[in-house]
Amino acid sequence: MPEITQTEEICENKRALLDEIIATHRHRPGALMVILNETQKQVGYVSEPMQRYVAKKMRVPVGAVHGVVTFYSFFTTQPRGKHTVKFCMGTACYVGGVPQLMDKAKQLTGTDIGKTTADGQLTMEVCRCVGACSQAPVVTVDDEVVGRIKPNKFPQLIKKLLEG
Amino acid sequence: MKFFRSHVLVSVDPQCLEMGAHEIVDALNDELVSWGLIDEIQVLETSRLGDPTRFGPDLVVYPENVHYANLSVDDIPYLVEEQFLKGRVVEKFVAKETIVTDDELGAPKAKEVRIVLRNCGKIDPHNIEEYIAEDGYQALANALTSMTPEQVIDEVMRSGLRGRGGAGFPAARKWQLCRQVPDNPKYLTCNADEGDPGAFMNRRVLESDPHSVVEGMILAAYAIGASMGYVYCRAEYPIAVANLNVAIEQAREFGFLGNNIFGTDFSFDLEVRMGAGAFVCGEETALIASIEGRRGEPRPRPPFPAVKGVWGKPTNNNNVETYAVVPQILLHGADWYSAMGTEKSKGTKTFAIAGDVVNTGLIEVPFGLSLRDVIFDVGGGIKDGKKFKAIQTGGPMGGCLVEEHLDLPLDYEALTAAGSMMGSGGLIIMDDETCMVDIARFFMEFTQEESCGKCTPCRVGTRRILDILEKICNGKGTLADIDRLEMLCEEVAKNSLCGLGQGAPNPVVSTLKHFREEYIAHVVEKRCPAKVCRALIRYEITASTCTGCTVCARNCPVEAISGERRQVHTIDAKTCIRCGICAQVCNFNAISVESG
Ligand SMILES: Cc1cc2nc3c(=O)[nH]c(=O)nc-3n(C[C@H](O)[C@H](O)[C@H](O)COP(=O)(O)O)c2cc1C
Ligand code: SF4
Ligand code: SF4
Ligand code: SF4
Numbered sequence: 221m222p223e224i225t226q227t228e229e230i231c232e233n234k235r236a237l238l239d240e241i242i243a244t245h246r247h248r249p250g251a252l253m254v255i256l257n258e259t260q261k262q263v264g265y266v267s268e269p270m271q272r273y274v275a276k277k278m279r280v281p282v283g284a285v286h287g288v289v290t291f292y293s294f295f296t297t298q299p300r301g302k303h304t305v306k307f308c309m310g311t312a313c314y315v316g317g318v319p320q321l322m323d324k325a326k327q328l329t330g331t332d333i334g335k336t337t338a339d340g341q342l343t344m345e346v347c348r349c350v351g352a353c354s355q356a357p358v359v360t361v362d363d364e365v366v367g368r369i370k371p372n373k374f375p376q377l378i379k380k381l382l383e384g
Numbered sequence: 385m386k387f388f389r390s391h392v393l394v395s396v397d398p399q400c401l402e403m404g405a406h407e408i409v410d411a412l413n414d415e416l417v418s419w420g421l422i423d424e425i426q427v428l429e430t431s432r433l434g435d436p437t438r439f440g441p442d443l444v445v446y447p448e449n450v451h452y453a454n455l456s457v458d459d460i461p462y463l464v465e466e467q468f469l470k471g472r473v474v475e476k477f478v479a480k481e482t483i484v485t486d487d488e489l490g491a492p493k494a495k496e497v498r499i500v501l502r503n504c505g506k507i508d509p510h511n512i513e514e515y516i517a518e519d520g521y522q523a524l525a526n527a528l529t530s531m532t533p534e535q536v537i538d539e540v541m542r543s544g545l546r547g548r549g550g551a552g553f554p555a556a557r558k559w560q561l562c563r564q565v566p567d568n569p570k571y572l573t574c575n576a577d578e579g580d581p582g583a584f585m586n587r588r589v590l591e592s593d594p595h596s597v598v599e600g601m602i603l604a605a606y607a608i609g610a611s612m613g614y615v616y617c618r619a620e621y622p623i624a625v626a627n628l629n630v631a632i633e634q635a636r637e638f639g640f641l642g643n644n645i646f647g648t649d650f651s652f653d654l655e656v657r658m659g660a661g662a663f664v665c666g667e668e669t670a671l672i673a674s675i676e677g678r679r680g681e682p683r684p685r686p687p688f689p690a691v692k693g694v695w696g697k698p699t700n701n702n703n704v705e706t707y708a709v710v711p712q713i714l715l716h717g718a719d720w721y722s723a724m725g726t727e728k729s730k731g732t733k734t735f736a737i738a739g740d741v742v743n744t745g746l747i748e749v750p751f752g753l754s755l756r757d758v759i760f761d762v763g764g765g766i767k768d769g770k771k772f773k774a775i776q777t778g779g780p781m782g783g784c785l786v787e788e789h790l791d792l793p794l795d796y797e798a799l800t801a802a803g804s805m806m807g808s809g810g811l812i813i814m815d816d817e818t819c820m821v822d823i824a825r826f827f828m829e830f831t832q833e834e835s836c837g838k839c840t841p842c843r844v845g846t847r848r849i850l851d852i853l854e855k856i857c858n859g860k861g862t863l864a865d866i867d868r869l870e871m872l873c874e875e876v877a878k879n880s881l882c883g884l885g886q887g888a889p890n891p892v893v894s895t896l897k898h899f900r901e902e903y904i905a906h907v908v909e910k911r912c913p914a915k916v917c918r919a920l921i922r923y924e925i926t927a928s929t930c931t932g933c934t935v936c937a938r939n940c941p942v943e944a945i946s947g948e949r950r951q952v953h954t955i956d957a958k959t960c961i962r963c964g965i966c967a968q969v970c971n972f973n974a975i976s977v978e979s980g
C-alpha cells in the first residue's frame with residue numbers, strides 16, 4: 221500500500237463540504253469515483269488528508285482511495301492557482317502550434333508548465349484533446365475553450381490572467 | 385491648419401481597449417514617426433467600428449475606407465509599410481464579412497448524408513419537445529407497443545449496423561448474446577469516453593442531440609432486457625455531461641425513462657458517470673471497472689461484458705454513435721439503412737476532420753466514399769495550397785495512409801487491409817511540412833503515458849520504443865535503432881493484454897513502412913526533411929528581406945533575436961530553442977528554416 225505521509229488537517233469548511241458530498245452520493249453503486257469527482261470539482265483538489273477522510277467515512281481502505289486518485293489524471297492532490305490554463309496536446313493542437321504557445325507562456329510567467337506561479341495566480345498544465353480540434357491551437361482558460369490562438373495574440377491572454 | 389493625406393480611425397471601444405487598442409495606437413504613431421510620416425497621416429481614436437467580438441481590435445483607413453480587423457501590435461509595422469509607404473491595401477488584414485456559422489458543422493456538403501448528425505445545430509438540446517417534433521421517441525413508442533425485443537434485435541441485425549467505437553462488431557449480435565445470458569439484472573453502458581485526440585463526433589452528438597442517444601439506449605435496453613444504463617463520459621466534456629443530464633431528466637418527466645415505460649411492464653433508467661482523465665477507460669473492461677469506482681485497468685476477456693460486466697452482471701456496451709442511429713433504423717426500416725454503404729459496412733459514419741485541411745470539422749458520409757472524396761471534396765483539400773502527405777486514421781492506435789491509398793473505399797475491411805483501421809472516426813490530415821518520425825514519437829508518447837502499467841510488454845515496451853524515437857528525433861539514432869524499433873513493435877503488439885498495447889506500435893509500424901527514408905535521413909544525415917525536429921533544424925533571417933521591424937525579436941520566447949530598429953536582425957543560434965514563432969510572426973517572410 222502506498223504510504224501517505226501528509227498530516228495537515230482539513231479545515232472546517234472543506235470538511236463540511238466533504239460531508240455533504242459523501243452524504244449525497246455514498247449510497248450510489250460505485251460511489252467512490254463520483255465522490256472523488258465531486259470533490260475535485262467543488263473543493264478543487266483531493267489532498268491526502270481528504271483521501272483519508274473519504275476512506276474513513278466510506279469504510280474502505282485508504283489504499284483503495286489513494287489508488288483511484290493516483291490512477292486518474294484529473295485528480296490533483298494540491299490546490300491550483302486562481303486561474304488555470306490547460307494546453308491541449310491532442311494531435312491537431314500539437315501539429316497546430318500549441319508547443320509554441322507553451323514556450324511563450326513559460327517566458328511570460330517565468331514558470332514551467334505543470335506548475336503554479338509563485339503568487340498563486342496561474343496554474344499551467346498540459347491536457348488531452350478537448351474535442352475542439354477544428355479550432356486548433358486550443359487552450360482552456362478556467363475550463364473555457366479558447367481556440368485559433370495566434371502566437372502574437374497569446375501574450376495578452378496570459379497577461380490578463382496574471383493580473384486579474 | 386495641417387493637411388493630412390490620410391486618417392486612421394482606431395476603435396477604442398471598451399472591448400477593443402481590453403484587446404490592446406491603445407497599444408495599437410502607440411505602435412501606429414511610433415511607426416509613423418520613424419518613417420517620417422507623422423505629419424501626413426493622422427491617427428484618431430473613435431468608438432466602435434465593427435463588432436469587437438468578431439473584429440476587434442480594428443481600424444479604418446481614410447480616404448481609402450479600408451477596414452482592418454483582428455490586429456495586433458505586431459501587424460502594425462507591416463501595415464504601415466504596405467499601406468502608407470507603398471500605398472497597397474493589405475488584403476490579409478482586411479475585415480471579412482464572414483457569416484458566423486457553426487464552425488464544426490456547416491451546411492451539409494455534397495456527398496454528405498446526415499443521419500446521426502441530422503439534428504445537431506438545428507434543435508435546442510435542452511428542449512425535449514424539439515426532439516419529439518423531429519420524430520423523436522416515435523421509434524420507442526412503436527417498438528414498445530408493437531414489437532417484441534426479438535423483433536427489435538432482428539431489425540437492427542438486418543440493417544447491418546456495426547459498432548462505431550472502433551472494432552465494428554455487429555451491434556445486434558452483441559445484443560443477442562447479452563439477452564441470452566441467463567442472469568439478471570442486465571446493464572447497459574454507453575461508451576462516451578472518446579479519448580482519441582482529434583475525434584469529437586461523440587461530443588457533438590451528446591451536446592447537440594442527447595435525446596437520440598437516450599432513445600437509442602432505451603431501445604437497446606428493451607431488446608436486451610436491461611434495467612439500468614450508464615453513460616460513461618470523459619471529464620473533458622463538461623457540456624456533454626450537462627446536456628445529457630438535462631435530457632435524462634426530461635425523458636423521465638415524459639415517462640420515457642423510469643418504471644412502466646408507455647404503460648408496458650418494461651422499466652429502465654439511466655445515469656451519467658464521469659471519467660477522470662484516463663484514456664484506457666475507453667476499453668470496455670476498464671470502463672466497467674471505472675463505473676464501479678475502481679482504477680480503470682483492463683482485464684482479460686473472456687469473460688466478455690455480455691456475460692460479466694458491471695457489478696459482475698451481463699452488460700452490453702456500445703459507442704455513442706451506435707446507440708444514436710438505432711431510433712432512425714427502427715423508424716425508417718432496416719432496408720433503408722442497409723441500402724447505404726458497402727457490402728460489409730452499412731449506413732453512414734461520422735468523421736472528425738482535423739489538421740491541414742481547408743474545412744475542418746464534422747462530416748457524415750455513407751461508407752464506401754473514397755479517402756480522396758473525403759479529403760478533397762468534402763474537406764476542401766489541403767490548406768494554403770500545400771501538398772497532401774498522409775492521413776492518420778484510427779487515432780493513436782491506428783496508422784497512417786498515404787497517396788496510394790486515396791482511392792480506397794472508407795470501410796472497416798479496406799482500412800484494416802491497408803494497415804490502418806477505422807477506429808472511431810478521427811481523421812488527421814497532414815501536409816508535407818509534417819515530420820512522420822515526429823508524429824510517430826508524438827503518438828508513442830501518448831500511448832506510453834496512457835498505458836495503465838498492468839502488463840509488462842505494454843508498460844516497458846512503449847517506454848523503450850519512445851526512448852528510441854526520441855533518440856532518433858534528437859539526431860542521436862543509429863540504423864540499428866530502426867531494427868530494434870521493429871522488433872520491439874512486434875513484441876509489444878503480440879504480448880500486450882488490451883487493445884492499447886496491442887495497437888500502440890501501429891503508428892510506428894505504418895510510418896516505417898511508408899516513410900522509412902525519413903527515418904534514415906534522421907539517423908544517417910542527421911536531417912529532418914520536413915524541418916520539424918528541433919534538434920535538427922535552425923532558423924535564419926534573410927538579410928535582403930528583413931526590414932528590421934522588430935516584431936520577431938519581441939515575440940521570441942527566449943530573447944534570441946537582436947538587431948536595431950530598421951536594421952537587419954540576427955538570431956543567436958546558441959540561445960534559440962527553434963520554436964518557430966519568429967517565422968510565424970514575420971510578416972515580411974524574412975525568416976526561413978533549414979535542416980542538414
Ligand atoms: C485503449 C482503448 C480505448 C478505447 N476507447 C474507446 C472510446 O473512446 N470509445 C468507444 O466507443 N470505444 C473505445 N474503445 C473500444 C471499446 O473497447 C469497445 O469495443 C466499444 O466501446 C464497443 O462499442 P461498439 O460495439 O458500439 O463499437 C477503446 C478500446 C481500447 C482498447
Ligand atoms: S496493454 Fe497497456 S493499457 Fe492494456 S492492460 Fe496492458 S498495460 Fe494496461
Ligand atoms: S526578420 Fe526582420 S522583417 Fe521579419 S520580423 Fe524580424 S525584424 Fe521584422
Ligand atoms: S525559433 Fe523561436 S527561439 Fe529561435 S529565434 Fe525564432 S522565436 Fe526565438
Ligand code: FES
Nearest residue numbers: 310313349352353
Ligand atoms: S487536439 Fe486540441 S482540441 Fe482536439
